Amino acid sequence: MIRWLVRRMMMISCSGRRFHPGSRGLFIIMLMMAWFCGCKDASQWEGQEQVKRVSTQTVPIQLQYRGTFDLGKGLFVSNEFEGARLNGAARTNDTLITLLITPENTPVNNSPWYAFKIWSEKACGLYVHITYPEGVTHRYFPKMSRDGLNWTPLDSSRCFSTMKTTEKGEVVPVDLTFQLTIDRDTSWISAQELLTSLQLERWIRHLETRPYVSDTIIGKSHEGRAIQLLKIGTGDDQKMIMIFSRQHPPEVTGYLAMQTFVETISADSELAKNFRNEFTAYVVPVINPDGVYHGHWRHNGGGVDLNRDWANLNQPETRAIRDFMSQKTVATGGKFYFGIDFHSTQEDIYYTIPPEMEGNMPGLVPAMIRATTGELDGYEPNIKPNSPDEPRITSTSYFFFEYGAEAVTYEVGDNTSRVFIRRKAEVSAIKLMELMLQRTSRHQTDIK
Numbered sequence: 001m002i003r004w005l006v007r008r009m010m011m012i013s014c015s016g017r018r019f020h021p022g023s024r025g026l027f028i029i030m031l032m033m034a035w036f037c038g039c040k041d042a043s044q045w046e047g048q049e050q051v052k053r054v055s056t057q058t059v060p061i062q063l064q065y066r067g068t069f070d071l072g073k074g075l076f077v078s079n080e081f082e083g084a085r086l087n088g089a090a091r092t093n094d095t096l097i098t099l100l101i102t103p104e105n106t107p108v109n110n111s112p113w114y115a116f117k118i119w120s121e122k123a124c125g126l127y128v129h130i131t132y133p134e135g136v137t138h139r140y141f142p143k144m145s146r147d148g149l150n151w152t153p154l155d156s157s158r159c160f161s162t163m164k165t166t167e168k169g170e171v172v173p174v175d176l177t178f179q180l181t182i183d184r185d186t187s188w189i190s191a192q193e194l195l196t197s198l199q200l201e202r203w204i205r206h207l208e209t210r211p212y213v214s215d216t217i218i219g220k221s222h223e224g225r226a227i228q229l230l231k232i233g234t235g236d237d238q239k240m241i242m243i244f245s246r247q248h249p250p251e252v253t254g255y256l257a258m259q260t261f262v263e264t265i266s267a268d269s270e271l272a273k274n275f276r277n278e279f280t281a282y283v284v285p286v287i288n289p290d291g292v293y294h295g296h297w298r299h300n301g302g303g304v305d306l307n308r309d310w311a312n313l314n315q316p317e318t319r320a321i322r323d324f325m326s327q328k329t330v331a332t333g334g335k336f337y338f339g340i341d342f343h344s345t346q347e348d349i350y351y352t353i354p355p356e357m358e359g360n361m362p363g364l365v366p367a368m369i370r371a372t373t374g375e376l377d378g379y380e381p382n383i384k385p386n387s388p389d390e391p392r393i394t395s396t397s398y399f400f401f402e403y404g405a406e407a408v409t410y411e412v413g414d415n416t417s418r419v420f421i422r423r424k425a426e427v428s429a430i431k432l433m434e435l436m437l438q439r440t441s442r443h444q445t446d447i448k
């Protein structure tokens, strides 16, 4: 009966083909193929289209109702926690519930960021159908947790998507249905691991057990949340680097990479000690705390994509960072040599400054990527330099064109193995520190 219902539902809503993956790997591969079928080269993704200038004036957003949905017969779902969205829940029949996930405002990037808690007074199996507004495609493979902290991907043989052919001829998944067994204890389901303000505070407190790490608040978000800045190092701020993350709330894999990158720079190794004697690292781990809190798909509390606001600086979050960086260079006469901004997308890719443009440490970013690649067996980096005529509205442009900092947008795939995310970020930080120290000592030798 259950299978018939799901099959029936999929047939009704499916204008393309039905899809029933046999394994999670196959499921992910098929999703990738569906997404990337417009790409010319199947071996390497071409990345996103060039960024476009958009208004970054504040616009209204739609906050979600937070509460517990009583779906009858002892079944409950809830979104009473930080991060991600659940915008509606209804019981379709005895064994099927339908959930609605909507964005904070539109137009918005395709990042349907869902999470919910679910429990039942009586242990039972049921199907969960996650739906999105027209035009949105399913993106994140669901993870389950019993405590909201430790996450495991669902069994893909129990997950189904309705595939639809778009006007461009692309075959895309437009929803998600999965089978779940629940009981009185809460189960959490989320698009990606939930990493919110609680985990951020714990992480900062942990880093601050080291005497050379401190944190400060450099401004307030649209809704008044603190924008926290970590300082790593005890130097005189003559040579600085900037590290950003979480302009876009669902981009958890980028955040994981940022954490390892920062932990490596904060480590007790000889290399990291030497680095911290020369360079100070400043880190803004969550640039968009309102978006992370509310579970926005992309935007801040002002309904704006912050990574399009680095020219106009209309939003309090970007202005806080502008004020900090300009104050640093004016007050100390110091320079920013490097800037990195961590994000997530379909697969790992680096967006870089056009290679012919030179900043304060020419060639640093390509050298870091080359050196990192040399340490990772079988890894082929995907590097996409920005076009020289691209609008200078992203953080990477801001680092480079305002401060001469060699800059990179470090994108991590949504489904990249968490172990590999950590490994690559660790190697990247090691190679960056080695290269920056080599170049500093070479420079000092030159001027003697």
Ligand SMILES: [Zn+2]
Pocket (backbone or CB within 6 Å): 247, 248, 251, 343, 344
């Ligand atoms: Zn992003």
